[in-house]
Amino acid sequence: MPTDKAAQAQPILEIKLGYLRAYAPQLALSVLDVPPRDEGVAGAKVAIGDNNTTGRFLGQEFKLEVSEVKPNADVIAAFNDMALKGARYILADISATQLLSVADFARDKGILIFNVGATDDRLREEDCRANIFHTAPTRTMLADGLAQYLIWKQWRRWVLVYGSHARDKQFADALRRAATRFGGEIVAEKEFTDTGTARRTDTGVVQIQRQMPVFTQEFPDHDVLLVADESEVFGTYVPFRTWIPRPVAGTSGLIPSAWHPASEQWGGTQIQNRFAKANGRRMLSKDMAAWTAARIIGEAATRTHSADPEVLAAFVRAEDFSIAAFRGQKLTFRKWNWQLRQPVYLGDGRSVVSTSPQEGFLHQFSELDTLGIDQPETRCVLK
Amino acid sequence: MFRRLTFLSAGFVVAASIGSPASAYMVYVSNEKDNTVSVVDSTTKEVVRTIDVGQRPRGITISHDGKFIYLCASDDDTIEIIDTATYGIVGSLPSGPDPELFVLSPDGKTLYVANEDDNLVTVIDLESKKVRAEVPVGVEPEGMGISPDGKSMVNTSETTNMAHFIDTETNEITHNVLVDSRPRFAEFKPDNSEVWVSAEIGGTVSVIDNASREVKHKITFEIPGLRSEAIQPVGVRITADGTKAYVALGPANRVAVVNAKTYEVEKYVLVGQRVWQLAFTPDQKTIISTNGVSNDITFIDVATDEAIQSVTVGALPWGVVVSPN
Numbered sequence: 001m002p003t004d005k006a007a008q009a010q011p012i013l014e015i016k017l018g019y020l021r022a023y024a025p026q027l028a029l030s031v032l033d034v035p036p037r038d039e040g041v042a043g044a045k046v047a048i049g050d051n052n053t054t055g056r057f058l059g060q061e062f063k064l065e066v067s068e069v070k071p072n073a074d075v076i077a078a079f080n081d082m083a084l085k086g087a088r089y090i091l092a093d094i095s096a097t098q099l100l101s102v103a104d105f106a107r108d109k110g111i112l113i114f115n116v117g118a119t120d121d122r123l124r125e126e127d128c129r130a131n132i133f134h135t136a137p138t139r140t141m142l143a144d145g146l147a148q149y150l151i152w153k154q155w156r157r158w159v160l161v162y163g164s165h166a167r168d169k170q171f172a173d174a175l176r177r178a179a180t181r182f183g184g185e186i187v188a189e190k191e192f193t194d195t196g197t198a199r200r201t202d203t204g205v206v207q208i209q210r211q212m213p214v215f216t217q218e219f220p221d222h223d224v225l226l227v228a229d230e231s232e233v234f235g236t237y238v239p240f241r242t243w244i245p246r247p248v249a250g251t252s253g254l255i256p257s258a259w260h261p262a263s264e265q266w267g268g269t270q271i272q273n274r275f276a277k278a279n280g281r282r283m284l285s286k287d288m289a290a291w292t293a294a295r296i297i298g299e300a301a302t303r304t305h306s307a308d309p310e311v312l313a314a315f316v317r318a319e320d321f322s323i324a325a326f327r328g329q330k331l332t333f334r335k336w337n338w339q340l341r342q343p344v345y346l347g348d349g350r351s352v353v354s355t356s357p358q359e360g361f362l363h364q365f366s367e368l369d370t371l372g373i374d375q376p377e378t379r380c381v382l383k
Numbered sequence: 384m385f386r387r388l389t390f391l392s393a394g395f396v397v398a399a400s401i402g403s404p405a406s407a408y409m410v411y412v413s414n415e416k417d418n419t420v421s422v423v424d425s426t427t428k429e430v431v432r433t434i435d436v437g438q439r440p441r442g443i444t445i446s447h448d449g450k451f452i453y454l455c456a457s458d459d460d461t462i463e464i465i466d467t468a469t470y471g472i473v474g475s476l477p478s479g480p481d482p483e484l485f486v487l488s489p490d491g492k493t494l495y496v497a498n499e500d501d502n503l504v505t506v507i508d509l510e511s512k513k514v515r516a517e518v519p520v521g522v523e524p525e526g527m528g529i530s531p532d533g534k535s536m537v538n539t540s541e542t543t544n545m546a547h548f549i550d551t552e553t554n555e556i557t558h559n560v561l562v563d564s565r566p567r568f569a570e571f572k573p574d575n576s577e578v579w580v581s582a583e584i585g586g587t588v589s590v591i592d593n594a595s596r597e598v599k600h601k602i603t604f605e606i607p608g609l610r611s612e613a614i615q616p617v618g619v620r621i622t623a624d625g626t627k628a629y630v631a632l633g634p635a636n637r638v639a640v641v642n643a644k645t646y647e648v649e650k651y652v653l654v655g656q657r658v659w660q661l662a663f664t665p666d667q668k669t670i671i672s673t674n675g676v677s678n679d680i681t682f683i684d685v686a687t688d689e690a691i692q693s694v695t696v697g698a699l700p701w702g703v704v705v706s707p708n
Contacts, residue, residue: 058559
């Protein structure tokens, strides 16, 4: 049996993780929404600390190396560099295009990738890969989590305002799909075109207060106004400024997310305290996706007493693998595309309003599979 | 609805048999949400008193002479001492931050506290009210069990997923035993032979042999019509004669009755919503569950394993302890 003394006597097994990140400073419509400099990385670091506390008893030591590239830049060199330094587990917070540019190379090198940032459904569908595990949820999972709540509230008539960038349109697509799936009706839609305005101007609010009611004036009656603005062009300006008084949901108002900085449910207080103490700020969704990914690697190493990616991957891919991650139930992977099943938080920025799946949305295998594209519809062929 | 009717009819049976009342014990329930402790008479099954305590009361235990209740006031980072004669708070113990669960040594002199935020087990001398030792353990220490002979204690760490065996002479870890995800509670068998450790997310109870310190059996639970994710074992109690164990199954809303010799689950008793902790009355005739979401506790008859009656207490009942006399 491993004892403290035994652990000290055995050679230390080193497990190297890399964190590859596309980063450039971003603006937001509200300064409160500007992403922290260490978003995601901070979550991975807390998990490394947790893994090392456990590793102390087993003679395992986890290390994390962070590498940053520009958004849309070539990531191959940075990825190669991490591989050369011995990282066999890479947490990736890069775009779908960047991720796909290194996926096959990683597979040939026996490197496992954990996608902690990209919500693109295509990475789990037509562009899925056998060596990429996704701890970040997809846009369809987030949209379905929101839609279930609106249906539960019997707010069924929606209007949709979406941005003019590709990712805004992808989230709008996910919302339209959710409407069809759960019985919502989108009674009207409108694009808000990005004409290139500064996100912060001294007297900007004066104009916005006049413009937004006019923009939403022509909509037929509805229960909820849905917003798809991942690009931070107009979404924050919609709540309280609509022509008729209606709740707003989507990328502003009631927002679906993988985690909420105020969640204290399901033992959440403990990880929130630990995170806040280490980083001096609250834990965000990307931090949780990264924490979960690094914990999955830690859990696999603990249970297998190994640092070998093949051994760890076999453990994670096994039928009975699950991870505890403060989400109220064990989290498991969808075997057909390696997406982590997880509940969706619905928050208003200050507090958690609800979590989906909602009561009554049933499924023959897992209620979490009522969120996002399910196995019968998948276009993923793992390779 | 069905459950309520069952309780009503069970209630009539009790009323009819009031002729030879069992001796009354006081049942103390910590209510996590409204910062109170409910005092329930075990015979009349009525709340006789509600004590205002510190913030977020969770772990609760009582001195062997029944004079003092020890209570983890988690958000006040302290352990409060309540005098059972006056129900006044008469002191506090230096628990370290965010105390959640603890266990009292068999000789009544030492309190072992799990400090979740600091990955420590704090050893407190009750006479001097001073910290005697701090033992570094895994991530998020929670469950605390002590062997009836007092020689070893077990702490479970919820994210490390281990049962840490600590020698109470040296206050050092001697063994680390991996169990399933999110271990919440550790309970020794009265004959010191085994430690039972519940795993909330793993959905199992590991039976650890106390001699070899290896998992010798894993108990699993299956309830028709319930998803396996909803079965989340937390509190575990074993009868003094070592024949039967009770396991609280969280959001499965049931207490499992387990044959402690064969490890077979013999029955699931429907109690209330999100059942977490359990306590026997000293005569071992009754076991009481705390049902957090339904704001009540349920008395279960140990002879028949039937739920006798539920009693509404404060908001989110968490822990329970019964007076020894």
